[in-house]
Amino acid sequence: MPTVIVVCGPTGSGKSTLRARLVERGAVGIDADEVARAVVEPGSEVLASLVAAFGDDICDNEGRLRRDVLAARAFGSAETTALLGRLTHPAIRAEIEAQLASAGDGDVVVVEVPLWRRADDWICPDLVVWVGASAERAGARVAEEGRMSEAELRQRRARFDFEAQRHEADLVIDNDGGPEALAKAADRVWSLALAADGKGHRRA
Ligand SMILES: CC(C)(COP(=O)(O)OP(=O)(O)OC[C@H]1O[C@@H](n2cnc3c(N)ncnc32)[C@H](O)[C@@H]1O)[C@@H](O)C(=O)NCCC(=O)NCCS
C-alpha cells in the first residue's frame, strides 16, 4: 500500500509549492487541477455534458473550453455549482483513483486537491494537510506572478468553505512565512508520512 497525503487549502495558499517540496523528498505528485483540465479536453465526454448543460458558447471555435465563461455561468448559484461538480467530479475522481491504484507499495503519494472534504468519501488518505496563507499574503504572491489580482483571489476563496476543511485536517500549515519555513513544514509532513507507512485512516 502507498502512503497517501492529501494537500488541500485555499487558492494561492502554497499547495503546489508544498507538493513540489514533497516530490523533491521522494513523493509521487498528483495535481487534481491538472486532472480536472485533462478531463475537459476537446472531444471528451465530460466537455460534451458541460456543453449540454451550460450552452454551446462555453467552447471557442476550436472546441476548447472557455474556462472563464463556464466559471461565470456555473458559480452563479449553488445549484449550478453543484451541477458542475456532478458533471466533472466523477471523471476527475476516477482518474485520480486510477493513478493511486498504480502507485507501488512503500510509495508516498501527495495529492493536491483544493476542494477535498472528508465527507466526500473518496481517496481515504493517511494524512490530510491543510495549507493556509492570509488573503493579503497569497494575493500579493499571485498578483506578483501575474496570475490574478488580490480581488479575484478573494472572490475564488469565497466559493468554498475552506474553514471547515481546515478543521478536518490532521496538520495545518501556516504559510505566511518564507520559503525556508515552508521547507521545514515539508520536512515535518515527510516524517509524518514515513511514520504513517500506509497504515493511516484508509479503509482496507
Ligand atoms: C469552472 C472551471 C473550468 C473554471 O476554471 P478556472 O481556471 O477559471 O478556475 P479554477 O479551476 O482555478 O478554479 C478556481 C477556484 O474556484 C473554486 N472552485 C472550482 N471548482 C469549484 C466547485 N465545483 N465548487 C466550488 N468552488 C470551486 C476553487 O476555489 C478553485 O480553486 C473550473 O473551476 C472547473 O473545471 N471546475 C470543476 C472541476 C473542479 O471542481 N475543479 C476543482 C479542483 S478538482
Ligand SMILES: Nc1ncnc2c1ncn2[C@@H]1O[C@H](COP(=O)(O)OP(=O)(O)OP(=O)(O)O)[C@@H](O)[C@H]1O
Ligand atoms: N512560503 C512561501 N514564500 C514565498 N512565496 C511562496 C511561499 N509559498 C508559496 N509561495 C508563492 O505563492 C504563490 C502561490 O503558491 P502556490 O501556487 O503553491 O499556491 P496554490 O495553493 O497551489 O495555488 P492554487 O490554489 O492557485 O493552485 C506562488 O508564486 C508561490 O511561489
